[in-house]
Amino acid sequence: MQKQVSRCPWVDPTKKDYLDYHDREWGVPVHDDHRLFEFLTLEGAQAGLSWYTVLRKRGNYRLAFDHFDPEKVARYDESQVAALLGNPGIIRNRLKVLAAINNAQRFLEVQEAFGSFATYMWRFVDGRPIVHEIRTLSDYPATSPESEAMSKDLRQRGFKFVGSTICYAHMQAIGMVNDHSVDCFRRQEIIAAYAGMGS
Template sequence: MTDLCRCPWVDPSKPDYLAYHDQEWGVPVHDDRLQFEFLLLEGAQAGLSWYTVLRKRQNYREAFDGFDAEKIARYDQAKIEALLQNPGIIRNRAKIQAAVLNARGYLAIREQFGSFDAYLWGFVDGRPIVNELRTLADYAATSRQSDLMSRDLKQRGFKFVGSTIVYAHMQAVGMVNDHTLGCFRRREIIDGYGEAAGG
């Protein structure tokens, strides 16, 4: 698999990075819990590399109750202090507190829209945006849709949801297909071989 043409941001020397690119990145997600997981992890990534967070993903799953938003929304100060002592996650108070606030916001959105997934996909009219990228320089950091989503999430009380973080989330969950033209995954996902996670 290492001789396949992939997106230019992938480090082929890191097997877990290859697996993430080849199996998850850009595959349309239609599962509330997984959407929330990615949003929480993207917020944790702010100011760091995605690979740093990717290596801690399993630790996050264990520390944050499998990304169960109903449980996270009830975290109290004692739980936050305990998480700050957990060496397996990024021990940043603001990011941990944001996870709790965002879990509450997630539950409110789910109540209003029926699902968190339906709310998010509404920003792209329910269909992935497919871009035509050739090199690393072609990648955008934000889009009109991520600007709108970021603004709306912030109005709903979410933290660590700037437009750049939101755009990275959109790429990860397949709301945007930003696999480059030469990448083997681009056409597979367009053709539906990368089946929607949770769909």
């Protein structure tokens, strides 16, 4: 008989792709610019929708957005915008599509200014994940002082769809905050793995 594994209260155990995302990716510290751009784009697409809606379309997004290569996305013209808006595999919202292209351009500017987007992002938590004590669904914050600061700074740099709530979800996804619940098996695994990196 398989041992029952304890997971975060938001996880729907009937959705295998949701389980895989939670067990392998969510909350794992990301310092790779390519993946950071992917998450930034997907979080923007999520605005007003559930994360699961976007997660199910992730493969389509990778194909539609040149595997989230910011240099390629930054050069998209109106014909590519039209193609994206005609693509049933992604969320066909013109403002979100235009925001993704704009954000790719701003992303490259931040890379130029800071050496990498990761260097820029991780400054908001002083380079180390914040670990929260989450026990129930009601314990999950929607924003934080760090997400407020990040949102304000990104907006000043011209990014779109980067409100504080979106920024906090981004921070959760890329491990800037560890919001795995105290009884979730991933919480300690991620803490131990990050400590083992010598950070």
